[in-house]
Each structure stands twice: as structure tokens, then as C-alpha cells.
Amino acid sequence: xxxxxxxxxxxxxxASSAASAQSVEVVNQFGPQVQPVTINQSSxxxxxxxxxxxxxxxxxxxxxxxxxxxxVGILQFGPSSSxxxxxxxxxNIADIGQVGNTTSSLLTQxxxxxxxxxxxxxxxxxxxxxQSTP
Amino acid sequence: xxSGILAIGLVLMMTTGSRAGEPGDEGSGNxxxxxxxxxxxxxxxxxxxSQAEVKIEKEPGHTFIYRRSGGNTTIINQxxxxxxxxxxxxxxxxxxxxx
Numbered sequence: 001x002x003x004x005x006x007x008x009x010x011x012x013x014x015a016s017s018a019a020s021a022q023s024v025e026v027v028n029q030f031g032p033q034v035q036p037v038t039i040n041q042s043s044x045x046x047x048x049x050x051x052x053x054x055x056x057x058x059x060x061x062x063x064x065x066x067x068x069x070x071x072v073g074i075l076q077f078g079p080s081s082s083x084x085x086x087x088x089x090x091x092n093i094a095d096i097g098q099v100g101n102t103t104s105s106l107l108t109q110x111x112x113x114x115x116x117x118x119x120x121x122x123x124x125x126x127x128x129x130x131q132s133t134p
Numbered sequence: 135x136x137s138g139i140l141a142i143g144l145v146l147m148m149t150t151g152s153r154a155g156e157p158g159d160e161g162s163g164n165x166x167x168x169x170x171x172x173x174x175x176x177x178x179x180x181x182x183x184s185q186a187e188v189k190i191e192k193e194p195g196h197t198f199i200y201r202r203s204g205g206n207t208t209i210i211n212q213x214x215x216x217x218x219x220x221x222x223x224x225x226x227x228x229x230x231x232x233x
Contacts, residue, residue, distance in 0.1 A: 112205050119211040125173040131206035132180040 021045060023067075033057040034078070042066045046089075054078040059100075065089070070111075076100070081122070087111065098122065110134075166190075170197040173212040179203040 023043035027050045029035065034054045039062070041048060046067045052059035052075070059076040061083040070087040072094040082104040085094050092109040096118045103122040107129045114131040163183045168175045170192050179186065181204030191198040195215035201208045 109206070114206045116207070117209045120173070121213050123172060123214055125212040125214065127175040127177075127210050127212065129175075129177045129179075129208045129210070131178070131203075131208060133205045 023047070025049070027051070027061075029053065029059070031057070034059050036060040037062070039063045039065075041070070044068045047071045049073045050075070050083075052076045052078060052081075058082070061085075065092075072096075074098075076103075080104075087114075092116075098125075105129075164203070166199065166201050168192065168197060168199055170212070171195065171214055173197050173214060175199055175210045175212065177201050177208050177210070179206040179208065181206060 021044035023041040023045070024047045025039050025041065027037050027039070029037070029052045032055055034052045034057045037050050037052065037060065039048045041064070044067050046065040046069070048063050048065065048071070050061045050063070050073070052061065054077065057078055058080040059078040061074050061076065063072050063085045065072065065087045067089045069091045070089045070093070072085050072087065074083050074096045076083065076098045078100050080102045081098040081100040083096060083098070084106040085096070086108045087094065088110045090112050092111045092114045094107055094109065094116045096105050096107070098105060098119070099121045101122055102124045103120040103126070105118050105120065105127045107116045107118065109116060109131045112133055114133070116129050116131065118127050118129070120127065164178055164180065166177045166188055168190055171194070175197065177199065179201060183203070186201060186203035189200040195213060197210070197212040199208070199210040
């Protein structure tokens with residue numbers, strides 16, 4: 001019986017530590033003006049998803065992730081859309097979509113496997129990507 | 135004699151570097167730079183530039199870039215043509231009225 005309780009306690013501890021090893025942040029913004037989004041994550045498994053839709057504002061997102069696996073998804077609609085993402089880990093994935101008059105994207109990834117996808121629709125588009133493996 | 139060999143080696147290295155990964159309009163070695171109208175993309179990846187896989191498609195108003203080097207992969211799509219944007223991709227509030 002005692003042994004069973006010990007196993008249960010260990011299982012609970014493992015579950016709680018696994019939960020703290022994950023970080024998931026989702027930000028959705030709609031309106032004439034949207035606030036700049038800043039996300040910092042340093043768990044083992046990090047996921048950030050940002051959706052910004054504005055008709056007259058300037059969607060801005062800044063995301064920094066440090067962990068084993070880092071995933072970012074950003075979708076921005078606005079006259080001047082910009083984002084900056086920094087990822088450091090083993091596996092880094094970023095998928096960014098921007099629609100507006102001016103779109104700007106800065107992506108920095110450091111890890112064993114880095115994947116970055118950027119899609120931009122705008123009158124002026126700029127993408128800067130830096131990827132490095134150890 | 136040694137300096138001659140060194141010079142040949144340097145020339146070979148530079149030649150290989152400039153071919154490596156088809157760096158695009160500008161850039162060299164690990165960096166690919168593509169400009170198309172008002173769009174610009176700059177990709178820098180670590181790894182052996184001679185092993186880099188680079189695909190660039192440039193048309194008026196549209197740019198597609200694929201670059202893979204080692205464990206790094208970048209895909210960039212840029213368009214300045216609103217006609218390429220599927221209407222359903224836009225939220226209703228941003229769509230132009232249909233005529």
C-alpha cells in the first residue's frame with residue numbers, strides 16, 4: 001500500500017514538473033488599435049501564437065524563446081505589420097504571415113534544426129532571417 | 135612556389151564561395167540577398183555554403199525563396215500584388231467591397 005502511494009506521489013511530481021516544462025501563450029487582438037505583443041518563454045517546450053488584426057493600427061510582436069523545442073506562429077493584418085522573433089534551442093520552428101502596406105520580419109534561430117517560413121503581402125516587404133547551428 | 139599554391143588555393147576558395155548556394159542578387163557564401171521591387175529578403179545560415187540548397191523565383195510583384203543549409207531551412211514568400219491574396223485570407227473588415 002505504502003509502495004503504491006509512493007508511486008502515486010512520484011507520478012504526481014513527474015506530471016507537475018512536466019507541466020512546468022511547457023509554456024503555451026496565445027494572444028488574439030482585434031480592433032482599430034492593437035497593443036504591441038511581447039512574449040518571453042524559457043520553458044523546455046515553448047509555444048507562442050499571436051493573431052493581430054487591425055484596420056488602422058500597427059501590429060507589432062516581439063517573441064523570445066529559450067528551450068529545447070520552440071514554436072512560434074504569428075499572423076498579422078494591419079497597415080504596418082512587424083515582428084521580431086528570437087529562438088534558441090534544439091528544435092526551432094517559426095511560421096509568420098503578414099498582410100499590410102508595409103510588412104517587416106526579423107527572425108533569429110539558433111539550434112540543431114531551424115525552420116522558418118515567412119509569407120508577406122504588402123506594398124513594401126522586408127525579411128531578415130539568421131539561422132545557425134551549433 | 136608556396137605563395138603561388140596559396141594564391142591558387144585562395145582563388146579556388148573564392149570561386150567556390152561565389153558559386154556556393156547561388157547567393158542571389160547580392161550576398162555570398164552563407165548569405166542570400168534577394169531584392170524585387172519594394173521587397174527585400176536577407177537570409178544568413180550557418181553550414182557549408184557549397185552544400186546549401188537555394189531556390190529563387192522572382193517575378194514582377196512576387197518572390198519565392200527557399201534556402202536550406204545543414205539543419206537550417208528558410209522559406210520566404212513575398213508579394214506586392216494584392217490580387218495574389220485570396221479574399222478569404224482577409225478578415226471581413228479588411229476586404230474590399232465586391233463590385
